């Protein structure tokens with residue numbers, strides 16, 4: 094292998110040797126939470142199966158599948174490792190993982206690849222919410238009963254927009270910097286711009 | 295890993311042929327003169343350029359004065375579009391008062407052109423040119439009829455590629471040329487009104503470049519696609535076509551492209567084109583055989599794969615596949631690890647966020663669109679290379695599919 098690689102050694106390692114992806118069939122893994130985000134139109138889809146120990150409130154096992162480029166595959170693999178190392182993360186801690194945490198562990202990504210890696214925390218959250226729903230802990234659902242997705246490619250919800258505006262975002266560009274919304278197929282840009290204008294009025 | 299790297303990206307660029315390098319070297323060393331100088335070193339450079347011009351003209355079946363050397367395919371295309379449209383009156387530029395003139399000059403291109411045409415055309419549109427982009431059919435072929443229908447009384451320039459860089463489809467340039475010629479002959483005005491340019495960059499050294507046969511007024515080529523060096527190109531401009539220079543300066547290239555000539559590049563370009571022309575038909579047959587073998591085997595041995603573009607009407611070295619449910623960049627990186635170089639039109643591989651405009655134009659479903667890989671064969675390609683590639687590809691596709699949630 095030559096030295097001219099666009100990704101870090103860590104990304105390369107996770108891309109060529111992905112950890113914890115679902116090899117067996119879905120049913121025999123017996124997950125109690127399943128999440129899926131992204132869309133084939135945008136070129137990235139991630140699906141995650143988690144097993145949660147209810148008493149410990151802890152993720153004890155996790156599997157994933159990803160349709161996407163090396164940075165998408167590498168970042169899902171890294172996320173699975175982050176969650177499962179040290180015996181599995183408490184739900185509370187898992188929900189705190191941000192794209193930046195994953196990026197840091199990956200040793201960074203080329204700038205134009207970062208948008209491919211921001212689905213990881215979202216798919217995890219979707220799987221945890223699914224678990225909350227199935228285990229009748231509706232009050233704990235993070236994304237609301239059905240989070241309203243405003244950017245399908247990157248799985249960005251309206252709630253995130255509200256939080257971003259509350260945190261001081263003024264323009265679509267601010268919001269995009271924060272969430273990468275609209276950087277996939279771009280179909281939603283105009284709609285989000287209108288939403289921002291309306292919400293800030 | 296294969297001990298020898300396998301290069302299957304000849305549509306991106308080709309290695310310099312040893313004979314071409316040999317022809318170029320003197321002009322990088324002892325014969326370093328400026329072709330504009332009066333002394334013998336200068337004249338030696340000038341003579342070399344003029345010989346190169348004659349050699350190229352012979353292959354293009356034109357006069358040496360009809361050949362302009364440029365810095366590559368991109369410049370040739372830009373010079374053709376901007377150069378032709380700028381000379382036409384009324385000029386497609388802003389009026390003194392900053393207002394646009396009415397849309398009075400019309401340009402026709404296709405939606406599957408190279409970015410060097412697409413972006414130049416869009417820039418002209420911003421400056422007031424009326425632009426029509428013709429669609430290709432689902433095999434990536436442009437129909438003569440559609441071109442005919444797009445022509446308006448104010449149409450001045452039609453620019454269509456001879457062969458597509460992504461899917462290799464060959465366009466009916468001669469038939470379109472004939473139609474345009476007829477329109478010009480039937481028009482009552484004395485001066486030619488409708489001009490025809492073809493971006494022949496991908497066809498260089500592979501297809502017939504006889505400009506009389508193709509019936510074109512302008513034609514672009516780029517040396518690095520036919521085993522010449524990067525940064526050297528050709529624009530054929532037929533006598534009688536008025537062209538407004540885009541690079542102004544010392545008046546080189548008949549005043550149409552200023553700047554001290556890239557002597558070594560030009561000499562190499564002509565040498566490379568001559569070499570390619572001498573073995574063109576033989577090479578065509580060889581590549582075609584290898585390509586058909588490769589395509590047949592991939593379609594037979596790998597499940598859920600499709601060939602993009604036309605199965606027959608395409609460059610002999612071009613293949614472009616879509617693999618269901620997996621992403622192109624992932625395939626490329628795994629191939630690269632095995633020492634195989636290819637390319638992809640997927641959004642991630644191109645570094646932009648959009649998948650290729652050519653594949654999108656073919657209306658390929660999304661679950662396939664992102665898993666496209668282009669393998670382009672060339673002079674050095676052997677059947678063993680292809681067998682090795684297929685073997686690796688089978689494993690890669692199956693591995694990536696076990697990772698993919700798409701069904």
Ligand SMILES: Cc1ncc(COP(=O)(O)O)c(C=O)c1O
Pocket residue numbers: 305306365366367368369371408410455457458459493495496516517518525526527
């Ligand atoms: C069809 C086509 N046109 C134009 C170009 C640009 O040529 P160059 O790389 O010499 O600028 C290319 C090469 O990428 C091409 O394939």
